[in-house]
Amino acid sequence: MARQHKPSGRDLHPDTLSIKHGEEATPGAPEAGDVVSPIHLATTFGVGEVIDDRDWTEYEPEHNEFFYSRVANPTRHALEKRLAALHDAEFGFAFAAGLSAISAAVMSSVQPGDHVVAFEQVYSGTDMMLRRLFDERLDVDVTFVDATETETVADAMRPETTLVWMETPTNPRIKLCDIEAIADVAHEHGATLGVDNTFMSPYFQRPLELGADVVVDSTTKFINGHTDSTGGAVVTNDEAIADDLWLFQVVNYGCGLPPFDCYLVLRGLKTFPLRMRQHEANATAVAEFLDDHEQVRRVFYPGLESHPQHDLAERQTSGHGGLLSVELDATYDETIRFMEELDVVELAVSLGGVETLVEHPASMTHNTIAPEDRRAIGITDSLLRFSVGVEHIDDIVADLDAALASIE
Numbered sequence: 001m002a003r004q005h006k007p008s009g010r011d012l013h014p015d016t017l018s019i020k021h022g023e024e025a026t027p028g029a030p031e032a033g034d035v036v037s038p039i040h041l042a043t044t045f046g047v048g049e050v051i052d053d054r055d056w057t058e059y060e061p062e063h064n065e066f067f068y069s070r071v072a073n074p075t076r077h078a079l080e081k082r083l084a085a086l087h088d089a090e091f092g093f094a095f096a097a098g099l100s101a102i103s104a105a106v107m108s109s110v111q112p113g114d115h116v117v118a119f120e121q122v123y124s125g126t127d128m129m130l131r132r133l134f135d136e137r138l139d140v141d142v143t144f145v146d147a148t149e150t151e152t153v154a155d156a157m158r159p160e161t162t163l164v165w166m167e168t169p170t171n172p173r174i175k176l177c178d179i180e181a182i183a184d185v186a187h188e189h190g191a192t193l194g195v196d197n198t199f200m201s202p203y204f205q206r207p208l209e210l211g212a213d214v215v216v217d218s219t220t221k222f223i224n225g226h227t228d229s230t231g232g233a234v235v236t237n238d239e240a241i242a243d244d245l246w247l248f249q250v251v252n253y254g255c256g257l258p259p260f261d262c263y264l265v266l267r268g269l270k271t272f273p274l275r276m277r278q279h280e281a282n283a284t285a286v287a288e289f290l291d292d293h294e295q296v297r298r299v300f301y302p303g304l305e306s307h308p309q310h311d312l313a314e315r316q317t318s319g320h321g322g323l324l325s326v327e328l329d330a331t332y333d334e335t336i337r338f339m340e341e342l343d344v345v346e347l348a349v350s351l352g353g354v355e356t357l358v359e360h361p362a363s364m365t366h367n368t369i370a371p372e373d374r375r376a377i378g379i380t381d382s383l384l385r386f387s388v389g390v391e392h393i394d395d396i397v398a399d400l401d402a403a404l405a406s407i408e
Contacts, residue, residue: 169200
């Protein structure tokens with residue numbers, strides 16, 4: 001049985017859970033009254049007694065929880081408790097990367113001969129993994145669909161479909177799917193619904209409450225928020241899925257998040273609610289500024305009423321996050337010049353840190369996709385994705401305004 005992390009007692013707000021939950025004195029770990037969880041670097045722990053009937057491939061919390069750090073580590077345990085609590089989940093797991101978390105989540109629901117339905121604009125690493133590993137090597141058929149319409153998901157379902165994999169919003173066109181409606185479709189066919197929740201984070205969107213069975217967040221992004229730790233989280237309320245996730249994490253893959261990174265994410269989470277509110281406030285201001293600018297063709301941000309799925313965003317989330325994409329009224333060369341003129345805004349991949357970043361999908365994150373295929377999914381040569389940070393909004397807007405003036 002996988003370890004259970006759901007908080008007990010009275011309900012606490014996310015702002016409080018982000019600061020305190022999981023860092024209470026940990027059973028089996030040294031107790032010195034630390035306000036923050038220590039970084040437990042030990043690779044092995046004294047077990048005190050011989051347990052000759054224990055199955056070391058199963059988690060048994062009543063028997064020496066910590067005996068080898070790959071299997072269980074006090075610092076990771078503290079983080080996993082907090083991650084589960086933020087999603088109001090029974091089980092939480094911290095992985096060494098967002099992609100390893102996604103891989104484990106997918107593996108928990110498929111085997112050779114199965115079929116997966118996936119959103120056509122999932123994260124490029126997920127897309128590559130589904131195509132080159134699961135489809136080409138592991139005999140798992142994958143169908144990619146435009147899941148903005150629930151009917152397309154329903155039409156793609158087969159008797160052998162065991163997993164529906166969604167990401168909402170998507171990267172980089174910021175498309176949404178109706179989690180609750182797609183959960184109904186998946187469950188009607190006996191399939192698992194997995195959701196990559198990275199762009200919204202559990203602060204703005206909790207897919208388990210909308211019917212998802214397993215949810216992934218890249219802790220690299222908003223959850224850690226300081227661009228200094230790579231990791232991933234998986235949460236679920238399904239005990240069978242949790243048992244598989246635990247085996248993948250500690251036995252099959254051995255890819256639990258290292259103690260120091262767990263400490264960094266625990267530290268980052270202490271300011272998580274504050275950061276998320278400022279990310280959203282700044283992103284809204286940037287979206288409104290760019291939406292009115294003559295050098296901008298279109299802004300993709302769910303918080304704008306012009307977004308085609310604004311009503312779904314209002315119903316499904318408690319906020320609109322810090323990510324937006326913009327299509328400039330510019331050529332490829334002019335778009336590159338715009339980015340080179342930026343000062344406060346940094347040109348870099350990734351997202352979710354305190355700093356504002358811009359990236360150019362056509363030449364960076366999606367450059368392995370053929371130009372005609374990129375255009376077919378709306379990734380033009382002048383499309384830019386912004387991860388809006390928490391700097392002063394006047395400085396961000398002034399920087400964008402000056403760079404736009406260079407291409408007028």
